[in-house]
Structures are given as structure tokens and as C-alpha cells.
Amino acid sequence: MGAEIQAGQAMIEARQLKRDFKARGRTIEAVRGVDIDVAAGEIVGFLGPNGAGKTTTLKMLTTLLRPTDGSATVAGFDLRRDPQGVRRNIGYVGQAGSTIGSARAGEEIVSHARLYGIDAATANDRARNLLAALDLADVWDRKCGSLSGGQRRRLDIVMGLIHNPRLVFLDEPSTGLDPQSRANLWTHIRKLRDELGTTVFITTHYMDEADSLSDRLLIIDKGEIVAEGTPAELKKKVRGDTITLTMREEKDATEAAGVAGLLAGADAPATDGHIVRFHVSEGASTLPVLLAELARAGIEAIGVEVNRPTLDDVFLTLTGRSLRD
Amino acid sequence: MVFVPGLLVQLGIFGGLFVGFGIIAEWRAGVIDRMMVTPASRTALIAGRVLRDVVVLVAQAIILISCAFLFGLRVPLWAIAAGLVLIGLLGAAFSFLSYAFGLITKSEDAFAPLVNSLALPVLLLSGILLPMSLAPAWLQALASINPFKHVVDALRAIFRGEIGTPEVALGVALAAVLVVLGAWFGNRVFEGQTK
Numbered sequence: 001m002g003a004e005i006q007a008g009q010a011m012i013e014a015r016q017l018k019r020d021f022k023a024r025g026r027t028i029e030a031v032r033g034v035d036i037d038v039a040a041g042e043i044v045g046f047l048g049p050n051g052a053g054k055t056t057t058l059k060m061l062t063t064l065l066r067p068t069d070g071s072a073t074v075a076g077f078d079l080r081r082d083p084q085g086v087r088r089n090i091g092y093v094g095q096a097g098s099t100i101g102s103a104r105a106g107e108e109i110v111s112h113a114r115l116y117g118i119d120a121a122t123a124n125d126r127a128r129n130l131l132a133a134l135d136l137a138d139v140w141d142r143k144c145g146s147l148s149g150g151q152r153r154r155l156d157i158v159m160g161l162i163h164n165p166r167l168v169f170l171d172e173p174s175t176g177l178d179p180q181s182r183a184n185l186w187t188h189i190r191k192l193r194d195e196l197g198t199t200v201f202i203t204t205h206y207m208d209e210a211d212s213l214s215d216r217l218l219i220i221d222k223g224e225i226v227a228e229g230t231p232a233e234l235k236k237k238v239r240g241d242t243i244t245l246t247m248r249e250e251k252d253a254t255e256a257a258g259v260a261g262l263l264a265g266a267d268a269p270a271t272d273g274h275i276v277r278f279h280v281s282e283g284a285s286t287l288p289v290l291l292a293e294l295a296r297a298g299i300e301a302i303g304v305e306v307n308r309p310t311l312d313d314v315f316l317t318l319t320g321r322s323l324r325d
Numbered sequence: 326m327v328f329v330p331g332l333l334v335q336l337g338i339f340g341g342l343f344v345g346f347g348i349i350a351e352w353r354a355g356v357i358d359r360m361m362v363t364p365a366s367r368t369a370l371i372a373g374r375v376l377r378d379v380v381v382l383v384a385q386a387i388i389l390i391s392c393a394f395l396f397g398l399r400v401p402l403w404a405i406a407a408g409l410v411l412i413g414l415l416g417a418a419f420s421f422l423s424y425a426f427g428l429i430t431k432s433e434d435a436f437a438p439l440v441n442s443l444a445l446p447v448l449l450l451s452g453i454l455l456p457m458s459l460a461p462a463w464l465q466a467l468a469s470i471n472p473f474k475h476v477v478d479a480l481r482a483i484f485r486g487e488i489g490t491p492e493v494a495l496g497v498a499l500a501a502v503l504v505v506l507g508a509w510f511g512n513r514v515f516e517g518q519t520k
Contacts, residue, residue, distance in 0.1 A: 096355030115363040
């Protein structure tokens with residue numbers, strides 16, 4: 001057994017982790033050498049568009065795929081030399097789910113616990129406690145297929161936690177859930193860390209999820225990590241707030257762009273028909289000045305909007321593409 | 326007397342071969358990945374499924390034999406027990422193979438034709454449907470290299486009350502070898518899932 005990992009110490013330490021796939025004679029580099037550091041007690045979001053290499057990286061870190069190259073220590077065990085040690089200490093909640101619809105929830109959890117060598121009585125107790133903690137106390141005898149999407153996802157998480165892992169990997173946990181179920185799931189994921197002290201590594205392609213849930217973010221694109229930091233740090237990489245003006249006529253827009261360009265801290269405004277868009281470091285304090293200047297020039301804006309930078313803007317700035325593409 | 330052993334072998338072959346459909350569904354539902362991240366032995370993950378299938382198969386075989394009894398089958402109890410062991414071995418071999426093929430193809434559309442193209446010649450060349458003595462010489466020669474023909478022959482011999490004859494020994498030995506081969510292959514495929 002590895003030594004107990006204290007809060008703040010490394011829970012994941014991956015170096016130049018790489019994975020190639022061979023398909024029809026061609027080699028596809030799904031993950032091109034990523035370095036990942038996660039400290040114990042962190043919730044780390046792994047954000048990227050579909051096909052960026054999120055799931056492949058996750059499968060390598062959870063021993064489901066062998067890396068082509070590189071090394072990693074996960075939960076204190078070497079990924080290549082001691083995959084059994086890694087398996088004993090991590091939980092994994094896959095994208096596809098983890099249950100067959102015709103199985104009964106309680107039996108499914110206990111049988112999963114048995115695969116870790118946990119005796120049936122202990123498994124029973126833990127399963128009931130975890131189910132209660134995730135608001136699933138009454139599903140024991142129900143068939144997995146009869147649960148709602150949100151309930152089934154939480155059941156997957158119960159299964160992933162049944163052996164008290166110190167580190168849990170969640171692969172796109174909220175995909176396909178309605179907004180209420182997503183918000184509810186986030187509350188539970190936060191509780192994992194706050195109450196059980198579990199380190200959480202979560203992949204997502206939803207920016208709001210990454211933003212509200214993670215202490216720190218890793219952004220992956222085309223198999224490489226392109227940025228890393230807290231959501232706030234990453235947003236600072238974007239050129240401040242965006243101000244969008246809607247004018248009554250196109251000629252007003254041109255004039256308004258002229259006025260806006262002279263403001264302190266503003267970049268070159270872009271006009272698109274009736275709309276003028278530009279960036280300033282502080283949107284809230286610039287706005288009154290802007291409106292006064294417009295009034296002085298005798299132009300009237302029919303709409304004004306200030307937008308704080310989102311992670312989508314961060315992604316756009318870093319890669320030149322939107323996450324939604 | 327001739328018909329029941331053939332039916333039992335057919336039960337073993339098909340009962341075993343179709344279990345692969347189940348593992349494709351399990352794989353799609355994430356169950357296989359969920360089990361693969363546990364420290365459980367890969368051999369246990371496949372062998373456990375196979376043993377469950379054998380229990381189901383033996384229960385089915387007992388029902389079939391009981392029905393045959395009502396229709397006048399008279400076979401000593403020890404012969405039934407020996408027959409069930411043989412059917413269990415056969416079913417296990419096919420279960421292992423079926424799980425392996427299921428996880429290799431990961432698609433019902435590919436798995437179904439594969440299983441059928443395996444099952445049909447095995448069935449025809451084992452003399453279950455028609456006695457091989459009616460077949461032309463070349464077909465008989467082909468059948469004699471089909472291990473399942475020898476398993477059927479052994480089961481028929483057991484039901485005739487023979488034990489310890491070369492025919493029975495060959496059939497049981499072949500069934501055991503098939504189980505070992507199936508287990509080796511199935512285990513390899515299961516371990517290969519995380520490569």
C-alpha cells in the first residue's frame with residue numbers, strides 16, 4: 001500500500017502521457033503528450049471540445065487504456081508498474097453509465113463492491129449510506145432502467161465511490177441531463193470533496209459546468225493541453241469585458257465606433273451593420289463615460305450590453321475556435 | 326435415445342453461443358468498463374459469467390431430460406449425470422468463445438452473422454440433425470475432424486450405458502480441450518480490452 005496522501009500533495013502526476021490509435025494503416029495521435037498535476041482535495045475540470053482527447057486521457061489515467069508513451073503516478077501508484085494499486089484507490093464513472101436497465105440498483109451496487117473484495121455486509125451498509133447521501137435512499141429495489149436520468153447518474157457515482165476511493169474520475173457526468181438535474185448533480189459533486197475529502201477529476205465540454213464546479217481547469221485541444229489555471233485566472237487571459245452597442249442606423253454605428261475607440265483602455269471597435277463591439281478592461285466603469293460621450297456626439301444607442309468574459313471567450317482566444325463548433 | 330443426446334448438444338452449442346449478445350449490451354451500458362477499473366481478476370470476470378451460463382444450461386438440460394423421461398426415455402441416473410457434465414463442458418467452451426467474439430465485434434450486426442456461420446457447419450457436421458451415415462464419404466471425412474461430432478457420439482454412447490469406452494473418452498477429452506482453448510482465448514480478449 002502507498003502512504004496516505006495528505007491534502008495538497010500530488011494525487012495525479014502525469015508526464016508526457018501519449019496515446020496513438022491505429023486505424024486503417026494510419027496513426028491518429030489522440031493525446032500528444034500531456035502533463036497533468038492534481039493535488040489531493042482539488043476539484044479539477046478537464047475542458048475541451050468533443051474529440052479533443054478528454055476521454056482518452058481519462059481512460060489512460062484509470063488503467064482502461066495503456067499509454068503509448070509517458071508516465072504517471074495516480075493516487076500514489078505507478079500507472080504502468082502497479083495498475084492494481086491504482087485500481088484499488090480510484091473511482092471511475094464512465095460516460096456510458098455503469099448499469100444494465102434490468103438490474104436492481106441495490107444488488108448492482110453490492111455486486112460491484114464484491115469486485116473490490118468488500119464483504120457483502122459492509123457493501124450493504126456503505127451502499128445504503130452513499131445512496132442516502134446522494135438523495136437516492138428509496139431506489140434500492142428499483143430497476144436501474146426505471147430511474148430518471150439524474151438518478152441513474154447519481155447511482156453511477158455511488159457505484160464509483162463504493163470502495164471509498166481517494167480520487168474519483170467523472171467523465172462528462174451531466175451530459176443529457178436537464179438543467180435542474182445538472183445543478184443538483186453539481187451540488188453532490190461539491191459535497192464529495194467537502195464532506196468526504198475526495199479529489200475529483202471531471203471532464204466536461206460545458207463551460208458553465210467547468211466554471212462553477214472546478215477549483216482549477218485544464219483546457220485540452222487536439223490532444224494537447226493549451227491552458228491551465230483557476231477559472232478567474234483563465235478569464236484574465238481574455239481582453240477584459242465586451243461592450244456591445246446596438247445603433248438605430250449603420251451610419252450611427254460608424255460614428256459610435258469612432259467615439260468608442262477614443263475611450264481609455266478600449267481596443268479597436270468592430271462594426272457589423274448596426275452593431276459595434278469592443279473590449280475594455282473594466283466594463284462597468286466605462287459604460288457611463290461611453291454613454292455621456294455618445295450623447296455629446298448626438299448619437300443615440302438603442303441597446304447596450306456589457307459581458308464579462310466566459311470560458312468560451314478563453315477558449316476562443318487560445319485556439320481561435322469556439323467550444324461550440 | 327438417439328434424439329435426446331443430439332438435442333442436448335444443440336442446447337449446449339446455442340445456449341453458449343448466444344451469450345455474446347448479452348456482453349455487447351453490457352459493454353454499451355458501460356458495465357464492462359466499470360468492472361475493468363476494479364482490481365478484480367480478468368479471468369474471474371469472464372469465468373464468472375461462463376459459470377453462470379453453465380448453471381442455466383444444466384438447468385435447461387435437466388428440464389429437457391425430464392420431459393424425455395415422460396416420453397419413455399430410460400437411462401441410468403449415472404449416465405444422466407455424466408451427460409450433464411459433458412454438456413456443461415461444451416456450453417462453457419462456447420460461452421467463452423461467444424464472450425470473446427462479442428467483445429471483439431462490439432456490434433450485434435457483426436456478431437450475429439459470425440455466430441451463425443460458426444454454428445451452422447458445426448451443427449450439420451456433428452450428425453445432430455441427420456445421421457452422418459447417410460452422408461457421402463467426403464462429408465463423413467469432414468465430420469470426423471469436427472470435434473463436436475465426437476462429443477455427440479460420446480453423449481450417445483453414455484446414454485447407451487457405455488462408460489470408459491474410447492468413444493466416450495475421446496468425446497470428453499475433446500470437450501475439455503475446447504474449454505481450455507475457449508478460456509485461453511476469452512481471457513486474452515478480456516485482458517486486451519485495456520490495451
